[in-house]
Structure formats: C-alpha cells, structure tokens
Amino acid sequence: MSHIDDSAFQAISDLFHRISGIRLTEAKRALVQSRLQKLALDSGESDINRFVHKVARGEFPDEVRVQVVDRLTTNETYFFREPEHFEDLARRASAHPPSQEFKVWSGASSSGEEAYSIAMLLADKLGLNAGRGWSVQGTDLSTAMVESASRGLYPMERARKVSQDYLRRFCLRGEGPYEGQLLICRELRARVSFQCANLMQPLPPLPLFDVIFLRNVLIYFDLPAKQAIVGRVMERLKPGGVLYPGHAESLANLNLPLKAVAPAVYQHA
Ligand SMILES: C[S@@+](CC[C@H](N)C(=O)[O-])C[C@H]1O[C@@H](n2cnc3c(N)ncnc32)[C@H](O)[C@@H]1O
Structure with a gap:
C-alpha cells in the first residue's frame, strides 16, 4: 500500500476541515494513513492517494465520506471523566x-x-x-x-x-x-x-x-x-x-x- 503523499494529505485535511472545522496537522499524517488504509481497500481502491482524491471530489457514495469523517474524529472518552x-x-x-x-x-x-x-x-x-x-x-x-x-x-x-x-x-x-x-x-x-x-x-x-x-x-x-x-x-x-x-x-x-x-x-x- 502506498504512503499518503503531500497533495492527498492536503486534500483530506481540507475536506475534513470543511466538514468538521478541525484542522489535521502534519503530525497526524501517519494516523490518517492508518485510519483510512482499510477503508480504501474496502472501497475497492488499493492506492490511498487515489482513494483520498476520489473522496474529496465526491466520486464515492456519501456513506464513504461519512465513514472517512468517522475514522478521523478522536473519540476518546470514559465514564465520569473530570x-x-x-x-x-x-x-x-x-x-x-x-x-x-x-x-x-x-x-x-x-x-x-x-x-x-x-x-x-x-x-x-x-x-x-x-x-x-x-x-x-x-x-x-x-x-x-x-x-x-x-x-x-x-x-x-x-x-x-x-x-x-x-x-x-x-x-x-x-x-x-x-x-x-x-x-x-x-x-x-x-x-x-x-x-x-x-x-x-x-x-x-x-x-x-x-x-x-x-x-x-x-x-x-x-x-x-x-x-x-x-x-x-x-x-x-x-x-x-x-x-x-x-x-x-x-x-x-x-x-x-x-x-x-x-x-x-x-x-x-
Ligand atoms: C474526545 S471526544 C470527547 C467526548 C466527551 N465529550 C468527553 O469529554 O469525554 C470528541 C468528540 O467530538 C466529536 N466532534 C468533533 N468535531 C465535531 C463537530 N464539528 N461537531 C460535533 N461533534 C464533533 C467527535 O466525533 C468526538 O466524538
């Protein structure tokens, strides 16, 4: 599987920012790669860069975009926190x-x-x-x-x-x-x-x-x-x-x- 390149990282970071308001920093690049890799394969795309650009251009059904957002959010929580x-x-x-x-x-x-x-x-x-x-x-x-x-x-x-x-x-x-x-x-x-x-x-x-x-x-x-x-x-x-x-x-x-x-x-x- 290929590594996420600069242009794909920029595309996914812009898309996620537009949807959630959250800016993915460069430090998150490896995390983005690991979280989207399987989704790319499951969506029939073995190249993560092509996958990301297709998602950004809206070439997949909406569910795939929803799944991308789900994978990129940080959901850590626990009972009676703070x-x-x-x-x-x-x-x-x-x-x-x-x-x-x-x-x-x-x-x-x-x-x-x-x-x-x-x-x-x-x-x-x-x-x-x-x-x-x-x-x-x-x-x-x-x-x-x-x-x-x-x-x-x-x-x-x-x-x-x-x-x-x-x-x-x-x-x-x-x-x-x-x-x-x-x-x-x-x-x-x-x-x-x-x-x-x-x-x-x-x-x-x-x-x-x-x-x-x-x-x-x-x-x-x-x-x-x-x-x-x-x-x-x-x-x-x-x-x-x-x-x-x-x-x-x-x-x-x-x-x-x-x-x-x-x-x-x-x-x-
Ligand atoms: C770290 S969790 C916090 C959970 C809980 N409030 C706590 O303090 O344990 C952050 C949550 O914010 C949600 N989130 C991120 N961006 C959001 C947005 N634009 N609108 C609504 N929820 C968002 C994420 O999906 C994630 O579940």
Whole structure:
C-alpha cells in the first residue's frame, strides 16, 4: 500500500476541515494513513492517494465520506471523566425546582459514556422510575459514535470509574455472547437519546437546557470556530444555566455573555 503523499494529505485535511472545522496537522499524517488504509481497500481502491482524491471530489457514495469523517474524529472518552463537573451537576440537579424537567445536553457525546454518567447521577439524585422529570440528550458529529452510544453496550473494563453502587443499580452484566460486557439498563436508556449534530453547522431542533457539557471538543478548533460553536450552543442554554467545557479548554477570550463561576463552569449571564 502506498504512503499518503503531500497533495492527498492536503486534500483530506481540507475536506475534513470543511466538514468538521478541525484542522489535521502534519503530525497526524501517519494516523490518517492508518485510519483510512482499510477503508480504501474496502472501497475497492488499493492506492490511498487515489482513494483520498476520489473522496474529496465526491466520486464515492456519501456513506464513504461519512465513514472517512468517522475514522478521523478522536473519540476518546470514559465514564465520569473530570469528576468535578459531576459534583457541580449533583448540586444543581438537587436544587432544581421539582416541578420543572431538568434537561442536560452532552454536546460531543462520542460513544455515550458522558451522557450515561450524567444519567446515572440524575437517576441517583432525582429518581428513575417514579422520580422527578429529567432527560439527557447526546449529540455527535460521527454517525458511528451515535449508533454505538445508542446501544449502551460497553466492555466491562470501561466501567472502572463507575461506582459499585451505580453498576449494581444502572447496569446489567452481559451473559452468554455478551460475557465481559455491560449494558446500560433499559430505564436509564429510556431517559437518554442520541442524534447527529455538527457543531460547525446550524443545530437540529433542540430544547433549552439547564446544563450543557461541551467537553474535550473545543481543543480542536481555532478561536473563530470556537467562538461560533460556543455562540451557537449557548442559544440552547437557559438563562442562568451552565456550560461545562473540558478543564483544559478556557472560554476566557470569547466575546460571549458567559460568567466563570468555578473552574470550567460558565453561567449564562
Ligand atoms: C474526545 S471526544 C470527547 C467526548 C466527551 N465529550 C468527553 O469529554 O469525554 C470528541 C468528540 O467530538 C466529536 N466532534 C468533533 N468535531 C465535531 C463537530 N464539528 N461537531 C460535533 N461533534 C464533533 C467527535 O466525533 C468526538 O466524538
């Protein structure tokens, strides 16, 4: 198999930037090669450079372009990542007026661990079956991630950060062909929905949220794209609601009505 050359790397980098807003740096060249190689072969093209140019020119069906984007996104995530946000969320959920539904959005939900961590916490604080109204919406650019998140099925070792109590209450241990996996219980899955949404484009219809998680995705964007994304996301945040970027993602130099109220916690002014 050939190596990805300068012109093909430029073409794929431009295409990915146009679609996702993320610029692939030169350091990602080997990664791009390894992630697209098999897809090229599966699409009947043994030369990765020809494959990339054909994708960029739209000579393959749309599914191939979707698969290219899916392979190039970085989907690393885990349950209860950055636990300070969950402590803040627990306080806000408990203080929320019981008569109003508490709505949370996981704005780059990847394979769903973030959305289900939120759901476990809300089930614990607000109740699950006959409890108070709450819901979690997950969205992601990657269709593969949205499908995987909707299944709610994970290798058992991914649950290391889930407490024994939550595992017992909200997860089912796989048996037979599902040995070694855990399934998020049906009642919890019923409160969580996933759909595709590209943060770089106008958003699909979404309600207003009390809390929005927008974590470990802004790092990939330059300042103008970040400003546009956070501005668009904030339109779905209730006045007084909070936005959580990742702890490594400052929103300090954005010109938006957001007030820092704690580390990586911003309130809609
Ligand atoms: C590193 S994961 C973060 C997952 C989770 N929020 C967390 O903090 O663990 C980044 C996610 O952002 C998604 N993403 C990248 N560009 C996006 C865009 N333009 N619109 C929506 N999601 C995007 C990727 O598909 C990926 O699943």
